[in-house]
Amino acid sequence: MTVSKPAFHFADHVVVVTGASDGIGRAAVREFAAGGARVVMVGRNEAKTRAAAQRLMMETGSRSIVCEIADLSRQDAVRDLASRLRAAYPQIHVLANNAGAMFVDRQVTVDGFEQTFALNHLNYFTLTLLLLPSLYAAAAPGAPARIVNVSSRAHENARPDLDDLQLERRFGGWRAYANSKLFNIWFTRSLSRRLDHARVVTHAMHPGVVRTRFATNNGRVGRLLRGIMDLVSITPEAGADTLVWLAGAAEAAESSGLYWRKRRQQQPSRTAVRDDLAERLWQQSASMAGIDADHVAQQARGMHAAR
Numbered sequence: 560m561t562v563s564k565p566a567f568h569f570a571d572h573v574v575v576v577t578g579a580s581d582g583i584g585r586a587a588v589r590e591f592a593a594g595g596a597r598v599v600m601v602g603r604n605e606a607k608t609r610a611a612a613q614r615l616m617m618e619t620g621s622r623s624i625v626c627e628i629a630d631l632s633r634q635d636a637v638r639d640l641a642s643r644l645r646a647a648y649p650q651i652h653v654l655a656n657n658a659g660a661m662f663v664d665r666q667v668t669v670d671g672f673e674q675t676f677a678l679n680h681l682n683y684f685t686l687t688l689l690l691l692p693s694l695y696a697a698a699a700p701g702a703p704a705r706i707v708n709v710s711s712r713a714h715e716n717a718r719p720d721l722d723d724l725q726l727e728r729r730f731g732g733w734r735a736y737a738n739s740k741l742f743n744i745w746f747t748r749s750l751s752r753r754l755d756h757a758r759v760v761t762h763a764m765h766p767g768v769v770r771t772r773f774a775t776n777n778g779r780v781g782r783l784l785r786g787i788m789d790l791v792s793i794t795p796e797a798g799a800d801t802l803v804w805l806a807g808a809a810e811a812a813e814s815s816g817l818y819w820r821k822r823r824q825q826q827p828s829r830t831a832v833r834d835d836l837a838e839r840l841w842q843q844s845a846s847m848a849g850i851d852a853d854h855v856a857q858q859a860r861g862m863h864a865a866r
Contacts, residue, residue, distance in 0.1 A: 567807030569596035573648045573697070574806065577601040577631060577686070578658030580608040583709065583766050585615070586799035587655060592621040594807070599648070601627045601640065601658070631658045632668050632678040634685060634848060641689035650697035653806045654690055656683040657709045659739070663732040672847065673725040675732075679739035683708055684746055685848045691759070691859035698758035703812050706750070706761035707805045710743035710818065715828045717741035721839050744818055744827050745837035746844070751816030753856040760815035762805050765825070766798035 567590075574591045578584040580602035591598045592615060602608030605628045612624045629640040644651065659679040666674040672681060687706055694704040716737040720726075726735055747763040754761065804822050805811045811819075818827040830836070845852035 567594050567803065569594040569652075569807065572596045572652040573599070573650060574653040574655065575599045575601065575644060575648075575651055575690070576655040576657060577682075578709075580604060580611045582795045583798045583802065584655070584657045585611055586795040587657070587802050588612075588624065589615050589619060589796075590799065590803045591653075591806070592616070592619045592624050595621075596653075597623040597625070599625055599627055599644065601629060601631070603628070603630050603658075631682040631686070632674055634670050634677075634681070637682055637685045638689065641686055644690060645693050648693055651690055651693040651704065652697040653705050653707070654687060654694060655707045655709070655802055655806065656687065656743075657802070658682060659709065661732055661736040665726065665730040665732075665735075667725075673727075673730070673735060675735040675739050676724060676726075676742075679736070680742040680746065681844060681848060683743060684844045684852075685850065687746075687750065687761075688848075688850055688852055688855050691856060692862065694759050695755075695859050695862070701812075703757060704759045705806050705812070706747075706759065707802050708743045708747050708761065708763045709802060710747075710763040710765060711737075711740040712765045712820070713737045714741040714744055714831055717828070717830060719830070719836070721836065721843065724840075724843065741828070741831055742840060744831045745833075745840050747818070748816045748832075748834060749837045749841040750856070753853070753860070754815060755860050756815045758860075760812055762811060762815065762817050762819055763827075764801045764805060764819040766801065767820070768792045 569591055574596040576584050576588050579588050579600035588598050588600055600608055600612050608626045612626050616622060616624050627640060629636045631637055662674050668674055668677045697704045713736060718734055719738050719741060744763045747761050751761050801819055801822050817824050
């Protein structure tokens with residue numbers, strides 16, 4: 560496969576991409592590596608992730624793609640990953656939170672959380688907070704570190720109940736997924752209010768309906784849904800475009816806490832801008848993750864402001 564000239568240069572940058580072995584994540588890794596970054600591919604399946612890394616190094620000519628394996632639906636795995644990353648990379652310039660899935664049937668993780676909530680939201684929350692020191696440390700004057708949270712236009716269909724985040728009473732696979740994508744936007748907005756934007760910015764984005772293996776983990780129903788989606792889907796490369804743009808474009812460093820589609824700022828749903836609800840989710844997520852989130856954010860910000 561011939562790789563086109565990269566749109567952005569990421570030389571001397573460390574970029575962490577979750578959900579990186581397939582689809583949008585893999586396409587983003589290709590662009591980051593072609594742009595000169597040292598890329599950390601985070602995947603759940605070791606064989607698949609390492610095979611993808613080898614293929615991408617052949618395609619791009621980069622030898623700076625490394626793998627980290629973690630089941631990000633588990634909080635212990637998220638914490639272990641964050642610890643490894645901070646030890647190996649004192650400076651992280653870009654964190655792309657992309658790992659996610661939809662589950663037709665309700666499943667519960669070892670931590671007792673509904674699977675979609677755990678993977679699509681709580682993973683973003685915990686990993687990002689624990690990597691803030693490395694993100695702040697990577698910032699340079701006029702060049703803040705960047706956090707990109709992959710959300711979805713599906714958030715417009717969310718029906719959140721903050722008294723039943725795990726959907727124990729009224730579960731639906733699509734509802735759980737749509738809620739999680741709303742939570743990605745709420746998290747982005749709440750996190751942004753706690754960041755020093757001269758040093759770290761964060762954005763959420765909708766990649767489009769992308770031709771990936773998304774939903775095929777749900778058996779026959781999932782394959783049927785995937786077939787319908789593929790009728791209107793775009794390539795993973797097109798889906799990754801805004802993610803990479805947010806990580807590299809100068810314009811994306813001039814703001815924070817916004818929602819994007821096709822490199823343009825979009826107005827999310829009316830529910831998505833309910834910052835009172837976003838703050839409730841922040842506090843509940845912190846409790847479930849066992850993190851004093853406000854202290855962690857303040858500590859990371861203060862530690863590097865003193866430099």
